[in-house]
Amino acid sequence: xxxxxxxxxxxxxxxxxLAAHPGAxxxxxxxxxxxxxxxxxxxxxxxxxxGHISGLDAIAVDAGGATIGALAKMSAVADHAGMRAAxxxxxxxxxxxxxxxxxxxxxIGGNLLQRTRCPYFRDPAAFxxxxxRDPGSGCAAIGGVTRNHAVxxxxxxxxxxxxxxxAVALVAFDxxxxxxxxxxxxxxxFLVPGDTPAREHAIGPGEMITAVAIPASPAARRSTFLKxxxxxxxxxxxASAAVGLELGPDGRTIRDLRVALGGVxxxxxxxxxxxxxxxxxxxxxxxxxAASRLAVEGAVxxxxxxxxxxxxxxxxxxxxxSLGGLA
Amino acid sequence: xxxxxxxRFTLNGEPVSATIMPHETLVDVLQHRFDLRGARESCGxxxxxxxxxxxxxxxxxxxxxxxxxxxxARVDTVEGLARGDALDPVQEAFIEAGAFQCGFxxxxxxxxxxxxxxxxxxxxxxxxxxxxxGNLCRCSAYPEILDAVKLASARQAEAARRA
Ligand SMILES: Cc1cc2nc3c(=O)[nH]c(=O)nc-3n(C[C@H](O)[C@H](O)[C@H](O)COP(=O)(O)OP(=O)(O)OC[C@H]3O[C@@H](n4cnc5c(N)ncnc54)[C@H](O)[C@@H]3O)c2cc1C
Ligand code: SF4
Ligand code: FES
Ligand code: FES
Numbered sequence: 001x002x003x004x005x006x007x008x009x010x011x012x013x014x015x016x017x018l019a020a021h022p023g024a025x026x027x028x029x030x031x032x033x034x035x036x037x038x039x040x041x042x043x044x045x046x047x048x049x050x051g052h053i054s055g056l057d058a059i060a061v062d063a064g065g066a067t068i069g070a071l072a073k074m075s076a077v078a079d080h081a082g083m084r085a086a087x088x089x090x091x092x093x094x095x096x097x098x099x100x101x102x103x104x105x106x107x108i109g110g111n112l113l114q115r116t117r118c119p120y121f122r123d124p125a126a127f128x129x130x131x132x133r134d135p136g137s138g139c140a141a142i143g144g145v146t147r148n149h150a151v152x153x154x155x156x157x158x159x160x161x162x163x164x165x166x167a168v169a170l171v172a173f174d175x176x177x178x179x180x181x182x183x184x185x186x187x188x189x190f191l192v193p194g195d196t197p198a199r200e201h202a203i204g205p206g207e208m209i210t211a212v213a214i215p216a217s218p219a220a221r222r223s224t225f226l227k228x229x230x231x232x233x234x235x236x237x238x239a240s241a242a243v244g245l246e247l248g249p250d251g252r253t254i255r256d257l258r259v260a261l262g263g264v265x266x267x268x269x270x271x272x273x274x275x276x277x278x279x280x281x282x283x284x285x286x287x288x289x290a291a292s293r294l295a296v297e298g299a300v301x302x303x304x305x306x307x308x309x310x311x312x313x314x315x316x317x318x319x320x321x322s323l324g325g326l327a
Numbered sequence: 328x329x330x331x332x333x334x335r336f337t338l339n340g341e342p343v344s345a346t347i348m349p350h351e352t353l354v355d356v357l358q359h360r361f362d363l364r365g366a367r368e369s370c371g372x373x374x375x376x377x378x379x380x381x382x383x384x385x386x387x388x389x390x391x392x393x394x395x396x397x398x399x400a401r402v403d404t405v406e407g408l409a410r411g412d413a414l415d416p417v418q419e420a421f422i423e424a425g426a427f428q429c430g431f432x433x434x435x436x437x438x439x440x441x442x443x444x445x446x447x448x449x450x451x452x453x454x455x456x457x458x459x460x461g462n463l464c465r466c467s468a469y470p471e472i473l474d475a476v477k478l479a480s481a482r483q484a485e486a487a488r489r490a
Contacts (some may be wrong), residue, residue: 003329006349006395027393034352034391035372047349051396075385099461100439102373104385105392234460 001037005046011053012180016206018048026050026208028071028110031102036115039122041133051107056210061086065215070109070208074098074166077108086216089223089242093169096227099234109209112167112177112189113201116160117236120144131157132197146302148238151309152265154300158197161263162190168262169225169242171270175214179207186212190267219244219256226319227263228311237263239311243319245283252282259316261295264308271295274316283324285317292317334398339407347394354378354389356397357404365405365434376462379435380404386442388461405434408441416486417441420479421472428466436462440476448487449480 006027009015019026023045027033036042050056056071061082068077077083078094098106120127120140129138141149141159149159170186177189189202203209214220223244229235240262246255257278259271273294281287292313299309321327335344338361345360357363357380369377371390378389381403382396408415417440420426427433436459443450443458450458455476464472 001350003348003350005329006332006393030393030396031373031388031391034393037350038371049395095457099373099376099388100442100458101376101379101386101388101461102391105387233457 001034002040002043004037004044006049007046008049008052012050012056012208012210015048015050015053015208018046019208020206021046024048028107029073029105030110031098031106032110032114036122040124041115041122050208057107059083063216065213066090068108068212068214070107070210070212072108073104074106074108074111075100075103078103085221087169087173087214087220087223089172089220089225089244090166090169090214092225093165093227093240093242096225096233097165108166108212111164112170112209112212114164115200117163118149118160121160132160132193132200135196135198142302145304147304148236148263149302149305150264150266151299151301151305151312152261152269152296153192153267155193155195155197155266157195158193158266159302160193160197160266162265162267163236163263164268165225165227165237165240165262167268168240168260169223170212170214171268172242172244172258172260173214173217173220173223175212177209178211178213179203180210182207183213186268187270192266217244217256217258218246219258222246222323223258224319224323226315228315239263239308239315241312241315241319243316243323245320245323247283247324254278254281254283257320259295259320261312261316264296264299264312271316273297278320283320283326285321285326288320288324288326289313289317292320332395334395336397336399337401339403345394349393349395351394352390353380353382353387353392353394353397353402356394357389357402363404363406366438367431367434369431373461374463375432376435376439376459377432379438379462381438381442384442386439403438405437408437415441416482417444417475417479420475420482424471424475424478425468426471426475427464427468432462432464432466436464436472440479443476444480444483448483450476 025044027047056069058069060067084091127140129140150161175186227240242260244258248255257275259274261269277291
């Protein structure tokens with residue numbers, strides 16, 4: 001790892017001031033940043049430790065929803081009784097992520113900003129071409145080994161999968177990211193690669209994530225996070241689905257439905273077409289399976305990842321049916 | 328320019344200090360400044376758990392944990408578990424169950440199991456698997472590790488009943 005200087009920020013303003021130094025980066029738990037510094041992808045000159053800013057690790061859940069401070073640890077949110085009751089999909093997305101050790105270190109803000117696991121991105125010495133790392137250099141993945149690359153939201157410049165789990169659950173339930181004074185919907189926070197894959201999110205200069213806010217809803221309360229991986233645990237998603245379901249008083253009519261996909265797209269992927277097709281209809285296996293296929297509308301497969309286009313809708317259907325007691 | 332810093336922390340119950348560079352990780356500092364070789368770096372990427380130590384009572388991966396983060400904290404390593412010549416019950420259970428071959432992964436597993444049994448004194452197989460998912464054993468002693476956890480848990484319950 002290249003040497004860097006280290007500064008502690010006492011406040012968000014302090015962090016913004018220090019981060020304005022050329023070569024400076026914010027540091028929270030460090031589990032993404034140090035990993036990337038070891039692979040030579042991140043080469044910070046200065047790390048600005050935001051971990052000592054007070055008041056940013058609170059988790060508050062009430063009837064209106066949840067507010068999670070950017071410095072709250074993944075483990076604290078995953079184990080929080082109020083989160084597990086009101087937002088099971090969010091808590092499950094975290095308890096199925098990484099390892100117990102890493103969840104004790106990693107923060108919610110850092111989790112949202114984790115970088116892709118695209119193996120070409122992570123190995124600059126062997127693969128100089130990567131538009132995300134070095135705009136205009138090309139994409140070593142296209143035409144390479146693409147088993148874990150995205151099928152949704154890709155561009156000719158980059159096909160890297162957004163690897164995180166939490167953001168998938170957040171986008172399903174209309175959560176927002178607080179950047180100090182400004183709030184932005186998670187759905188707009190993450191940017192598809194287009195021609196500018198190096199730009200991954202909407203944080204402007206001098207801004208940092210201070211909190212995540214999730215509105216309460218009956219669908220969030222009856223929700224689940226399903227994650228399939230190449231091995232049973234401790235692996236990034238081959239595909240994941242965050243789904244919430246609200247049934248009407250008859251117990252069969254779908255009043256509200258939230259569906260988002262992970263592990264298959266360049267950003268956390270909200271599937272409104274599935275939601276719209278099923279809202280107001282009766283919960284039935286046939287129609288749920290048919291509508292779930294809309295989750296991958298517009299998908300484009302690379303050489304090795306066509307299986308994701310089959311896998312994702314099955315996962316969505318399984319999640320909806322299991323929440324409805326039909327699977 | 329990167330310049331050294333002095334950090335102070337409690338290491339296995341003793342107050343210590345070390346002058347470190349900001350980019351040094353906790354596992355490096357424990358190995359090279361304190362000659363504690365239990366937590367060791369294998370993957371260096373958070374993938375294997377060989378570098379597990381406790382910071383303020385919580386297991387962390389020392390290979391992705393900057394040493395400066397330990398400033399002011401309590402750090403506990405596998406070397407702090409034994410009381411004189413008496414091994415910790417978790418260590419004894421690992422030996423009795425034969426829960427290792429080469430032993431490279433063992434300090435990390437032992438530190439995780441210490442915490443697991445604090446949080447779940449009588450864990451189900453499912454809980455053990457989930458809790459230990461971040462620890463890999465290349466010799467594949469997993470069945471014996473599961474036995475060791477059960478043995479340590481039973482001993483702990485027995486000791487609690489007697490106390
Ligand atoms: C082996 C391994 C397995 C993993 N498995 C999974 C998994 O299965 N699922 C999953 O979702 N994740 C997984 N992760 C990713 C892990 O969850 C992230 O590394 C972690 O959440 C990042 O949080 P951090 O606090 O350590 O961030 P840091 O590494 O400190 O920061 C990450 C980035 O965010 C920036 N940053 C941090 N906080 C803020 C803030 N408040 N405002 C603005 N910028 C900020 C930093 O500058 C940096 O660029 C895994 C990681 C590893 C190493
Ligand atoms: S897919 Fe994106 S991140 Fe991976 S090599 Fe291509 S440009 Fe880089
Ligand atoms: S060496 Fe730290 S997890 Fe492998
Ligand atoms: S005993 Fe050899 S790696 Fe576990």
